[in-house]
Amino acid sequence: MSGNYSIGVDLGGTNLRVAVMRQEGTLTETIALRTRLQEGRDTVVADMCEAVAALHLRQNGSGKCVGIGVGTPGPLELPAGILRRPPNLPGWDGFDVRRAIENRLNQPILLESDANVAALAELHFGAGKHFGVDSLCMLTLGTGVGNGIVLRGHVWQGANGMAGEAGHTTVVPDGLPCGCGSRGCLELYASATGLRRMALESIAAAAQPESALARLAHANVEFQARDVARLAEAGDAQAQAIFTEMGRCLGLTLAALINTLNLPLYVLGGGSAAAWSLFAPALYKEMHERAYVYRATEPTEAEKVARTPGKTHVAQAELGADSGILGAAYLPWVEVPAQGSSL
């Protein structure tokens, strides 16, 4: 990367981060702001562009800017750069975010969904580096289930920029309605929201109304997935069963991805991936039973955590919340501006 640099923007519904990347994925300067959603989208774009300009100025005389990468919540239509009902950016439906940013900066940007930039960062600086692979599929288990796919080092955007919605794979054909319009999506069984709902359903259905899980839920108005995880870690069978179901549903989705794409690595990130030890046994069992491509490439216990060419790995993300800004800042090093760029 010589003395050149890139600028990355990680736009979230709560936080806005802008950073300078030099050599090998190192962020040298960062501006972290609140996303002022209530002030309107023009204010948010202005905040972002001012931070970009400020960081540009501060690099004066030290290398050339190779580009600006921006990660935003999706769904994002690409190459156009238009947001389509983004659940985390209320009021931004139909907003041509690419044009708004490029007009204000007066230069083209590289734009991707946050799930895609996170996957790119994990490939180059996180789990993908650990396992020595050039392709991966990442599922981000947060409020929903995000997904990004990187093939041979490049984000796979799909024909309309809408690839990476594996969180809406059907795992229970007659399951509950999902916000996406379908039923029984993975997101309902592997997100923090889904885990909380499964816990409440388990309490309502239980023969013993006074279980430890029920007491925990009733005592805490802010009862969340992480409370269920804590109880499961302490050995509570009712709480553990919820993570077993989560692992089974994740395994079913990963089995289909493995049989279809035969990637060397599948990465699980987001807050609920921290419950790895609770759901991993059911996940591995389901993949083994469902995917013969997995059985043909299954690592031993020792190989599961180490670089092992020829094996299919499933691993936790390694970059945490930094994946968004790292991936956005890394975009200009691996991609060229899209033809849809409005400049």
Next chain:
Amino acid sequence: MSGNYSIGVDLGGTNLRVAVMRQEGTLTETIALRTRLQEGRDTVVADMCEAVAALHLRQNGSGKCVGIGVGTPGPLELPAGILRRPPNLPGWDGFDVRRAIENRLNQPILLESDANVAALAELHFGAGKHFGVDSLCMLTLGTGVGNGIVLRGHVWQGANGMAGEAGHTTVVPDGLPCGCGSRGCLELYASATGLRRMALESIAAAAQPESALARLAHANVEFQARDVARLAEAGDAQAQAIFTEMGRCLGLTLAALINTLNLPLYVLGGGSAAAWSLFAPALYKEMHERAYVYRATEPTEAEKVARTPGKTHVAQAELGADSGILGAAYLPWVEVPAQGSSL
């Protein structure tokens, strides 16, 4: 392609075809043989290589051979080129087919599974050309359900050459056992074998044992999927219900593929794809209900059959049984020999 040529080999469990391709996918000379499986694999490889050599000789003085492409039944481990329990080549498990062919020809070959070369041919000369796309996913509805994926003009082999097993996507989580070791795979509901089984199950479960479908099955010891299709086309509700179930299962699998990969085209080939009019309504309904990426890119009725950029198309294959030899012969024009090549 100037005056140069390639040679393609389509090795099947029954037929062996070897052909010369010049310019724009035109086959100029073809040798069609029976696959002498009962004589052993060395005989089959010898037959194949003799035909290749004969066609080489006949091109003498007219252009340069750009390469030899070979399509074989899978599963095929790549880049090594080793067959893994290929159901259509009994006795060939573990056979290093790449090495056997290359040693005899004394030159490197390009090797792919038959489903992959068929998908490549459909992209460049069939449905992909019709719809003007550079990527597609093809499902071949034959005795089983084969699958090949082509991304930006190139076959997606996956890390071990085992990509393209979407036929073993779970569509009925608690469904019947499948030969692959899983349960409820698409193949059990969308292959000719699966359609026949569903018809027999429907007869066994029917309140009226003397239905038209039952009479047809009992009168014909070779009762097959195409007999069910003929009855459904004549308006028989019991036979039609079987194709509705086939369409629903195909739609469920395509919905997951569309949400995950957002490809512009999904192609259905193989004998059972001819029942298109019987299963397509259920297929489109299921994709619409299951995949919000499909709803966001859904073509109108008129757009479903015409080149329409930005839309997600599902279409019948256009090349029929020629896709295997066309794709194999086209491989050398788009790919370079793999590092796994034994020479």
